[in-house]
Amino acid sequence: MTAQKNQFSEVPFSTTIDKVGVEERISRFQTRSIKGPSKIQGLFMVLSMIDLTTLEGKDTPNKVRQMCYKAQHLHDVYDGLPTVAAVCVYPSMVNVAREVLKDSPIKIASVSTAFPSGQAPFEVKKIDTQFAIDAGADEIDMVISRGKFLAGEHEFVFDEIAAIKEICGSKRLKVILETGELATLDQVRRASDIAIHAGADFIKTSTGKIQPAATMQVTFTMLMAIRDHFDRTGKMVGMKPAGGISTSKLALHNLVMVNEILGEAWLTNEWFRFGASSLANDVLMQYMKQVTGKYQSADYFTID
Amino acid sequence: MTDSNNKWEYAPSLEGTKHIQLKDKYDLFIDGKWVKPSSNKYFDSINPANEEKLAEIAWASESDVDLAVKAARKAYVEVWSVMKPSERAKYIFRIARLMQEHARELAVIETLDGGKPIRESRDIDVPLACNHFFYYAGWADKLQDAFPHRNIQSLGVAGQIIPWNFPLLMAAWKIAPALAAGNTVVLKPAESTSLTALKLAEIIEASGLPAGVVNIITGHGDTGAAIVNHPDIDKIAFTGSTAVGKLIQKAVAGTAKKVSLELGGKSANIVLEDAPIDQAVEGIVNGIFFNQGHVCCAGSRLYVQESIADELVRKLKQRMQSLYVGNPLDKNTDIGAINSKEQLETIEKYVKIGINEGAEMFQVACEIPGKGFYFRPTIFTNVAQSSVISQEEIFGPVLTVQTFRTIDEVIQKANNSPYGLAAGVWSDKGSRIFNLTSKLRAGVIWANTYNKFDPASPFGGYKESGFGREGGLHGLEAYLK
16 A cells, blocks of 8 residues: 555545435345355354454453453354454553454554544644554554534545554554534545545544444445445445444344445455444354354353 | 455345235135136236246126126115215225235235235335225215315226236225225226235125125236226226227227326436435436336436436446346345236347447346246436337336436426326435426426335326326325216
C-alpha cells in the first residue's frame, strides 16, 4: 500500500440514500436460508472475524490478560475451532496484551485519538496513536471528530484521518464513524467516503458507547461506499460493524449482506470484522449445537 | 487477494408440501356443491417448475355456466340482496379468517401451480388476498357512509374472469368488493392456475356462505366467453390481456352489462439524476423481476437520465448477479418459473426480436433447472422508442433501458404508449416528483418505490390498459348501481 496521498477535493459526492428502500433491501438479506453446513461455515467465519473487545474505564491488566487467553482458546474442549481475529483494547492496555499474545497471529487493535469522544487536541490524538503503536499495536481504531463533521468541516475530518494514517504507516487503520451520532444515512455515506479517501484500511460503525450502533442500515450504507470505491479504483477496503451485534443470527445476516454486496473476497477476517464483546460465546453455543447436536447452557462456555 | 476460497453457499430450503391437501380431480363449485362438468371433460393443471401434473380440472361448458349463473341469480334474489349488510360482513370476515388459517397451504399451492417464488406467495400474494377480504368486509355495512346522498343498490350477478399471474389475489380483488356491495358471483380462474381459486371455494364452503353466492367454475377461453355472453349477468369484471379485453368490450356492447377491464401495460420506470441510485436499482429489480415479470403493471420500460445512465446500468447488472433463479419452493429463490410453456415461448420470441432489432442484451449467467419453464433475468440497452420490445408487453423478466436528457422528453416518451397502467418516478426532490406524476398518463404512479399494493388503494389503467378501478372505495363503486 504505497498509494499516493489523496486530496480532500477528490472525495466523490455520492448518490443520496432512501432509508425506506434500504430497509426493504435489508429485509431480503434476512430471509436467506442459513442452516446445516452453510450455518457451520458461516459461524466458523464469524468466530474468525471477531475483534474481542474490552473498552471499559474499569478495565484492569488482569481482565485484559484473561481476554487475550480466551482469544487464543475459545473453547478448548472442541478441536478445530478458529481463534478470533484480534483483541481490541485501550492504548494503556496494549503492552499487557502484547505480553500475553507475544507473536501470536491474533492481532492487537488499539483504539486511539481520544476514544470514544475524540474530543481532544489534534496533538494529543497523534501522541495517543504513536503510544499505542510503540506499545505493540498491530491495528489502530481511531474515531473521527463528529463535532467537526456535523459542523460541516469535512476537510478537517479528512486531514485528521490522513495524518493518523501517516503515523500508522503499514499498520492498518480502522476509522470509527460513530454512526449513532451522524443522524442520517446520507451523512454516514459522506463520512465513509471521506474516511476511505483519507486512507482508511477499514471503516467501522461505532465505538459501542452510543446507541444505536451497528444497525444493518448503516452497515449496508458503508458496504455500498466500499463497493463503489472498489468499482472505481479496484482497491479493497475492510468493514467492521461494532456494537450491538451480540447474536449469531444477526452476525450471519451481516455476513449475507457482505456476501451479496461485496462478494466472497470480503468473507475473511482480512476484510471483515465484528467488534463485539459478547458475540463469541453465542456463536460458540450455536456452533457446538450444529456440530454435536447438543445445546448446552451458557455455563459450559467460559466468559473470558 | 481477491481470489479466495471463501465461497459460501446458502442452504437449499424447500418449503414442505406434505401439509397441503390436493385432490386428484376438481369439479365445479356451483350452488354450494361440487358438480361434475356436463361435458365430463377435464384438463390437466401442471407445475411449471417441473412440468409434473398436479390435478385434473373440470372444463365447464355453456350449460355449466348457465347453471352457475342461475344459482347466483337465485342466491342474489332470495338471500344475499335481502340480507342485513352487517350479516354479509360477518361472512366476508369469516372467509378472510379462514384464508389466514390456511395461509401456508394456499401459499404452497400458489407456488406449485403458478411457479412464483414461495417468498412472494407467502409474504405478498396470500396476506394481501386476506387483507382484501378484511378491508371490504369492513365496508359491507357502511355503504351509505361510503357513498352519501345516493340510494345504494347492488348490481346483481357479477361474472368475473381472472388471469394466471396472481390467481388467489385476483380472486380476492374480484370477489370481496362484489360480495360487500351485495352482489353474487360467478368466477372463472385462468386455466393454468385454477387450484387456489378451487381451494378458496373449499374455504367458502367451510365458511357456511349461503349456497350460490359464490360459484367458481373452471375452464378455458370458451368457458370465459360463455360467461361474458350470458344474458343474465349484470356485470363483467375482467383482468387479463388487452386482446381478450377488446373482445369482451365488443361482446357486451349494446347490452345492459356493466364492465370493468384491467388489461395490459408497458409501464415506464423513470430515474432522475438526483435519485437514490442504489435504491432505484432495487426498485427497478422489484419492478421488472417481481413474479418473473408476469405483472400487468411491471416497470418494463426503464428511462434513465443520461448523466447517471452508465453508473446505474452497471449497478443494475451487478445487482442482478445476486438474484437466485430456481425452484420456486426454495425460500432463497428470487425468481421462479415462467407460468407456462406458451408464455416462455412468447418471452423467447420477444427476446429474439430484441436481438434482431440490434439492442444490446445482458443476461445473468446463472444456472437454471433443466426441467420446467425458466428464463434468465434479461435487460436490453441501446433500445429505441420504436423498438418492438419497448412498445409491446412481454410479460416476462425482460427490461428495456432508454436514456433521456430533459424532463419534457421523458414525459413525452413515457406517455408515448398505447398503455397507461402504472409508472415509477425516482428522485430525491419532491417538487420534481410531483411535476412528473401530474403529467404522466398512468393509473398508478409510485414515487421512490415500485409494485406496492394495498386494499385501500385503487388500481387501474388509462387507454388500452383498461378502465374501472379495483381496490379502495373506487373498487366498491364498480359493484354498485
